[in-house]
Amino acid sequence: MSNFKASTQEQSQLLQAQLDDGFRRLRFDQPLESDFKAYQTHLIQRRVGYVSLFSIVLLTLYACVDFLFLPDRIWEFTVMVRATMIVPVIILAYAFFKQEPKPNTIINATFLCYMMMGIGVIAIIGGSQLGGYDIPYEGLYSVILFGFFLLGLPFKLILFSTWGMWWLFGCMELLVGHTENLLPELFFLASMCAIGTVGSYLHEHTLRSGYLKHRLVKLSQQQAVADKEAKTQFLAAAGHDLRQPINAISLISDALAQTLIHSDNNPQQQVMTERLTASVDMLNRLLDSLLEYSRLEMGEVEPYWEKVPLDTLTHEVVSAMTTQLEAAHIKVHLHVATQAHVKTDPLLFERILRNLISNVIQHAKASEIHISTAINNQTITLEIKDNGCGISKEHQEAIFDQYYQVTPNRERGMGLGLSIVQQLADILNIRLSVTSQLNEGTCFLLSVDCLEQDSLEQDHQEQKLLKQNIQASSH
Template structure:
């Protein structure tokens, strides 16, 4: 992909050419060469059809001469010779290996061969006392000017050359002056009309090409800008979440170290602020990623609905406050979706209802809507939305009833992300609401039959016992994790890179591996985990913490049997993930690949 500077230079050259115009059918500098290549490529695409019609044209006149004129047997070799000449020119005309000049020369040669063969047939008959009409020349000129598609200068010069040959031979074969004058006048008018018409065609083609190149440059500039945004997104995703992640862990650590009321209150406020900042950052990053084309790919798989919804409701219990959360979903209900993207969608719907609906009850339900569809509803009994408000809630950065832009109520991106994710997943989304009657968001997902074998996951125990090897190059994040894991009862071996981790493994057995994804090394965290597993020769439970939970990384982690946690990490989910891994190490359960 070209740089923005190179694209800007091309754009300036195109705009300057567009402003100057191209009355002489010539572009300046490299633009002429680029247009010539485009013109030839365009003509080559239609060449099989044009060549086919030319072959039919030659064969039809050959047969007509043979059966309808007295000297048909004498003109047949001329027709055959012309046909052979066209066949010889065809490879040069169609091949992309030869240069542009050689290809146009082959086109011109084919046109000239056709015209000279027609002139030869006409005057061979005249020399034997048989007058043939000149309609073959008329058809040839129409063919050359309006069908063959050669450059205007080449077409005009060859057409007038053939007319000149036709008239000169007419004088040589003593064609009556009045007859020759009439033929010359008619064919000359055809050439004039054809010259003007082909000029307009090429002028229009050049104008269209300039506009097309400007559009292509705009697309390339947009793609380059998208790539720059992606680099910025990746940097922000890691660099901003890194200290945020450490802040959240330190807040939890502070709360556990000092149980007095004042410290607990400060820790709670700190956790709430970190949570708000984390949600706002996540919304901005999600929205940016969704608005950039091709950045999210859907990885659909079977998903059991009830435990999935139950987990989401449980994790929103602290946020619910006085709102009652209720689940209505039968057992053994399965859908086809991307679990990670669908979880993000539902989290936004639940958070939106808890923050903005002023509801007493929030019901998350699922039921069979049709033979092949499962309907999932997020219903609240809150204040509801008017028709005008329903049209506004999916707009970016739109917040109803928040004129002060209070930070705890988010950025106004939640439902915009919901709508984009629903479109990406191809899950139809519908909002039903009325003032005073609450709101109901409805989604329809493809239904699946229950898989033949299900893997049971044991409940996470409260106590943590085991040795965790931690790989984290960020000092603040590493110290926060060490303190928190130690408070939970784990023995922690902190390392900064692969070498120190390999040395630690040689001196101490471990029960679980925990690594950051971005380590400032040639290898990423997932590759480091795989190498450490190879060193010990065991499939140790492993957890990867990352600020870049993309579908591609999720797929890599799933293949490697590594659980993923997104930054900023919620301590409760971190504890749950480590507990599952340690229990799996002890043979009590099978580790989940997604946390």
């Protein structure tokens, strides 16, 4: 873990330093530059198929236009050139779909196809002029824009290809003797190339900046996950190591209390023993919460689904907590429907109920708890309502956060009880909500899908049949 953390910190520092220093020359320090090239190549490879298809359609469309509107001697030449331009595009698309070429191969092949498109357009313009038909030079605009916005090539290749096309076009015009409007044409093409050059530079600069920030975010997320796992493992290990000495202290405290009961020691010793016992109990509760929380965080809690009668489960939990409820002078009113059955893990569901009732005992300052059910269609809602001090609205959204307490008091826990309830509810697919008002109590609602009666009867019949088979086999 320490090696991973050091490696992550080094990478983060490298990325942040590169981001702070800037990259006006559009180049990172190694090995970051190689990683970015692979990322850029991946982006190009993702669009190759669509760009190739668009190129083929566009070239075919222009060939049809040539056939319809140009003289025979001209369109025969232009169509042949356009067919020649289609061939490398098809080969490029086929090769990329059939295999995984190297990053440099992808970039270079895409660049060569783009250059052949530009050379092909220049050849069509020059050949038509030699044949006595003047085709406008604006066709190069489409090729240049095509490279700027669709291919996503590196800035240096775009710079070389676009200005190379501009230079080839000027040379071709001089060779064919078409120089009457050459300067205005070169000027407009140069303007287009300049605008595209600036746009391409800004595009790659933005892409590099986004790449650095994306890497920083991913590293931060990985570090956060690693820190969380380390914390959880530490809690689990510490809880396990503390369990034995705490159990030993608890046994000694109980033995001491029994000794004082049968002796004539002074009351002060009895008070100190009671405080010791209470402190050990509190320490045990804190340790239990930490261990359960660590198991939940590590994903070690797996539910074992059963069909459970909700009324029986609720009565068992309340009966088990009678001593604590009586000590807090809290009276419980149970109104749970006997026909309410749910498919859940009884141990985890019991833990939820225990934590919610314990929360009332420790924090609500209540004298009564009403536990009832309401069935609506196939949803059953278990309501746990007290008449205590309530929770203000600004705290209600945060009470399920870990280590959060409305009124911090470590003697009453660490603020993990309701966080554990929320996590267990998520595991059991229980919809948990709370409503509360100051000085008017708090109501927790647990909504879960109930089982249909037909399903219960079928399950009962299966259990009855299984029991009969067991009895028959025993005889």
